[in-house]
Amino acid sequence: MPVFSLGLPWAPPAAPGPGGPRPAAPCGFPDFRGSGCAAPRASACAPPGISPRAPRRSRAPGHVGYVTRCPRARGRRVGSGAVASSIARAEPATAAPRRAPAQAALSVRGLVKSYPARRAPRRRGRATAAGARPVLANDGISLEVARGEIFGLLGPNGAGKSTLVRQLTGLLRPDAGGITLLGHDLVRHPRRAPRLLAYLGQESTALDELTVALAAETTARLRGLDTAAARRERDAVLEELGLTALAGRPLKKLSGGQRRLACVAAALAGRRQVLVLDEPTTGMDPVARRAVWAAIDRRRAQEGTTVLLVTHNVIEAETVLDRVAVLDAGRVIACDTPGGLKATVGSEVRVELVWRGEPPRDVPDIEAARRLASIAGRRWTLRLPPDLARALVSTVTQGPAFAALDDFTLATPSLEDVYLALGGRGDGLVRA
Numbered sequence: 001m002p003v004f005s006l007g008l009p010w011a012p013p014a015a016p017g018p019g020g021p022r023p024a025a026p027c028g029f030p031d032f033r034g035s036g037c038a039a040p041r042a043s044a045c046a047p048p049g050i051s052p053r054a055p056r057r058s059r060a061p062g063h064v065g066y067v068t069r070c071p072r073a074r075g076r077r078v079g080s081g082a083v084a085s086s087i088a089r090a091e092p093a094t095a096a097p098r099r100a101p102a103q104a105a106l107s108v109r110g111l112v113k114s115y116p117a118r119r120a121p122r123r124r125g126r127a128t129a130a131g132a133r134p135v136l137a138n139d140g141i142s143l144e145v146a147r148g149e150i151f152g153l154l155g156p157n158g159a160g161k162s163t164l165v166r167q168l169t170g171l172l173r174p175d176a177g178g179i180t181l182l183g184h185d186l187v188r189h190p191r192r193a194p195r196l197l198a199y200l201g202q203e204s205t206a207l208d209e210l211t212v213a214l215a216a217e218t219t220a221r222l223r224g225l226d227t228a229a230a231r232r233e234r235d236a237v238l239e240e241l242g243l244t245a246l247a248g249r250p251l252k253k254l255s256g257g258q259r260r261l262a263c264v265a266a267a268l269a270g271r272r273q274v275l276v277l278d279e280p281t282t283g284m285d286p287v288a289r290r291a292v293w294a295a296i297d298r299r300r301a302q303e304g305t306t307v308l309l310v311t312h313n314v315i316e317a318e319t320v321l322d323r324v325a326v327l328d329a330g331r332v333i334a335c336d337t338p339g340g341l342k343a344t345v346g347s348e349v350r351v352e353l354v355w356r357g358e359p360p361r362d363v364p365d366i367e368a369a370r371r372l373a374s375i376a377g378r379r380w381t382l383r384l385p386p387d388l389a390r391a392l393v394s395t396v397t398q399g400p401a402f403a404a405l406d407d408f409t410l411a412t413p414s415l416e417d418v419y420l421a422l423g424g425r426g427d428g429l430v431r432a
Ligand SMILES: Nc1ncnc2c1ncn2[C@@H]1O[C@H](COP(=O)(O)OP(=O)(O)OP(=O)(O)O)[C@@H](O)[C@H]1O
Pocket: 115, 116, 135, 136, 137, 155, 156, 157, 158, 159, 160, 161, 162, 163, 164, 202, 312
């Protein structure tokens, strides 16, 4: 029985050959998790014109930027039907990287960090580490961030983002590798970091006893401003982030989103050439989030501030970042502009179907779509070439399928699609 009916182009897989799926021979391009293709893993990311150490493009035909997964593998993800074949046939589009200034603010080379194995509970008076293994949180990360760039680290929980930024801020010592920030060697001189950058960590309870105003003013004073200048800075940043009405409230008496916003205000108070912000907008409503993005963008535009932003919010990544490194299991699996990364998933379209109840599985196209979909409750998500997406939309907007359908969306690829195409786990990313 054909996978799809209705005479739609959802036909059985095409035979290998000219125009068919790519041959299975190793392509020499590093594959995600090091499997499939024979070449060694790559974990480097440099803006155009910065570093000859890490070439920006693979010379292998059909490979783009720093996507460190063979595009062939995309066919595997969606199964072995016609959709998989046609996706595998499509040549990946060539990314058009945005030109970045040639001077690096931050250079990270081959950074490795592992955490020791946790000891298992004592048994008969003896502690044992049997079964527990060290966690390799950063596995040879290389990055170049240009001055004035807003650079993102995107990845799900546990990808190694915070471990990386804690090393960049001098709070954690790498096992191996080098970090140069604004010309300073931070592995040899970690105490220089606070003078060079402002860091907003994930947990920031240190300011809880202070009022919003005092938190911002104190930070500005600690960064070397005199009292009058620190107060001007305080007032400006509270105004900029819409916090003026909360100025007199202690952080511990604010909501989670308000407290996070106050911590952002403190991080921005007093000038630093580099901002390292670890998930700054977590818990914020859309208004607060936009205020933070605008404040970051303003500093880059007016002061040439370099920003390293950790996020697992794909919308945030697409909205504010100049370039983004996608991390998974401690490695950079892709790095480019958001547009360049999205170009690597070609012309695929994301179709989301939300069902009211049980989808009509006796409709052959619906049953075929179910096999290709990633299913979360009543939501089916499919990534399809445009013609198949159109055909599916036509099926679900009539007859019994339409009666069972609650909602559908058709969207161009997002960074989440890139991440999934690279083999990442989609459940760790946020779309809000
Ligand atoms: N202090 C620690 N001791 C042992 N393992 C740790 C420690 N901190 C982090 N890890 C482990 O290192 C890995 C990377 O963690 P990290 O916090 O860097 O990830 P992340 O990408 O920042 O995740 P999240 O988005 O949840 O903040 C994870 O497997 C985590 O469990």
